[in-house]
Amino acid sequence: MPRADNPYSRFVAWAKVILPLAALALLSSLFLLPGRGERTAIPFADVDIDELAREQRLGSPSYSGTTEKGRDVSLTAETARPSAAGPGIFDARMLTGALETDGGQIGLRSDGGVIDTEADTVDLAGNVVVTTADGYVVRSDRLRSTLGQITLDTLGPVEADGPAGTLTAGRMTASETGTGNVVMVFNEGVRLVYLPADQGSDPQ
Amino acid sequence: QGTGIAFGTPQDGDQPVEVTAEELQLDQAAGTAVFSGNVIVGQGDMRLTAPRVDVTYMTDADGNSTGGIDRLHATGGVTMTSGGEAAEGREAVYTVGSGQVVMTGDVLLTQGQNALAGERLTVGLDDGQGVMEGNVRVVFQPQDEAAEPAAQ
Numbered sequence: 387m388p389r390a391d392n393p394y395s396r397f398v399a400w401a402k403v404i405l406p407l408a409a410l411a412l413l414s415s416l417f418l419l420p421g422r423g424e425r426t427a428i429p430f431a432d433v434d435i436d437e438l439a440r441e442q443r444l445g446s447p448s449y450s451g452t453t454e455k456g457r458d459v460s461l462t463a464e465t466a467r468p469s470a471a472g473p474g475i476f477d478a479r480m481l482t483g484a485l486e487t488d489g490g491q492i493g494l495r496s497d498g499g500v501i502d503t504e505a506d507t508v509d510l511a512g513n514v515v516v517t518t519a520d521g522y523v524v525r526s527d528r529l530r531s532t533l534g535q536i537t538l539d540t541l542g543p544v545e546a547d548g549p550a551g552t553l554t555a556g557r558m559t560a561s562e563t564g565t566g567n568v569v570m571v572f573n574e575g576v577r578l579v580y581l582p583a584d585q586g587s588d589p590q
Numbered sequence: 591q592g593t594g595i596a597f598g599t600p601q602d603g604d605q606p607v608e609v610t611a612e613e614l615q616l617d618q619a620a621g622t623a624v625f626s627g628n629v630i631v632g633q634g635d636m637r638l639t640a641p642r643v644d645v646t647y648m649t650d651a652d653g654n655s656t657g658g659i660d661r662l663h664a665t666g667g668v669t670m671t672s673g674g675e676a677a678e679g680r681e682a683v684y685t686v687g688s689g690q691v692v693m694t695g696d697v698l699l700t701q702g703q704n705a706l707a708g709e710r711l712t713v714g715l716d717d718g719q720g721v722m723e724g725n726v727r728v729v730f731q732p733q734d735e736a737a738e739p740a741a742q
Contacts, residue, residue: 488619520618550623570616580607582686
């Protein structure tokens with residue numbers, strides 16, 4: 387096109403160059419600039435997804451129900467995975483449980499355990515601790531408890547301490563009596579040591 | 591009045607009390623602990639044996655237990671020995687705090703050759719003194735060199 391001789395044509399010629407460039411700059415800023423503000427990582431759990439899928443592991447499962455006498459029972463674990471032993475049987479890690487009784491709550495805690503939802507039993511294993519409302523703390527290696535109606539059985543040696551002193555016994559079983567009250571029985575040789583000194587008794 | 595007698599050697603009331611038994615039952619609601627099956631309660635050189643011992647805890651004013659044993663109530667035929675002396679009775683209550691044992695139910699106390707019978711024997715383990723009350727009968731072994739009974 388011949389050289390423009392009047393200012394208007396020159397202006398149009400320049401505009402034909404400047405305006406598209408400005409548009410291009412404007413358009414590209416749309417993509418570049420806003421991104422610089424909050425560049426937050428999208429939160430996602432970096433759990434090994436296929437391991438979870440393969441194992442069908444439950445994260446912090448909890449079981450709660452009521453016994454025949456209407457006492458509520460609750461049991462939670464950190465993880466539980468179905469065990470090969472059969473349907474409805476779970477291997478759980480880091481369990482805590484609570485059984486409601488007449489005299490208050492019985493607390494259970496252990497490192498591991500097998501929950502059988504069909505037979506409604508829990509076999510706790512690995513430094514099991516049973517705490518009662520009146521201040522007894524019972525420690526044993528194992529504890530079998532049924533959840534339908536409350537029975538506990540340590541099947542093995544146990545040591546406990548509480549208001550009456552510290553005691554060791556060959557075994558501890560606890561069961562729910564008719565009125566829903568839970569009585570704990572230590573047997574197979576009970577030995578208790580009570581220190582009157584630290585009770586501040588008044589020696590004559 | 592009762593007959594004062596020496597019973598065992600004075601011992602410190604703060605020594606550990608040891609209880610061994612075949613079985614211990616803890617009833618949370620009732621707040622009781624019951625030992626059964628040849629129970630032996632020992633403190634210092636005092637031994638108390640009975641088929642059943644009930645533990646009652648110390649309670650504060652409004653009755654909830656503050657932990658610690660207040661009394662051991664032995665029933666069903668109790669024998670208590672301390673040093674050379676032995677005493678038998680139907681029941682005994684051992685108050686751990688004050689170190690006092692009260693035995694009741696035709697109590698028979700034997701000291702070497704002599705025997706002392708009565709209804710109620712109160713023994714203070716701390717000072718080794720005992721008082722027998724309730725138609726006290728003293729039985730001497732009539733030997734020529736029988737020792738003088740220690741009754742004051």
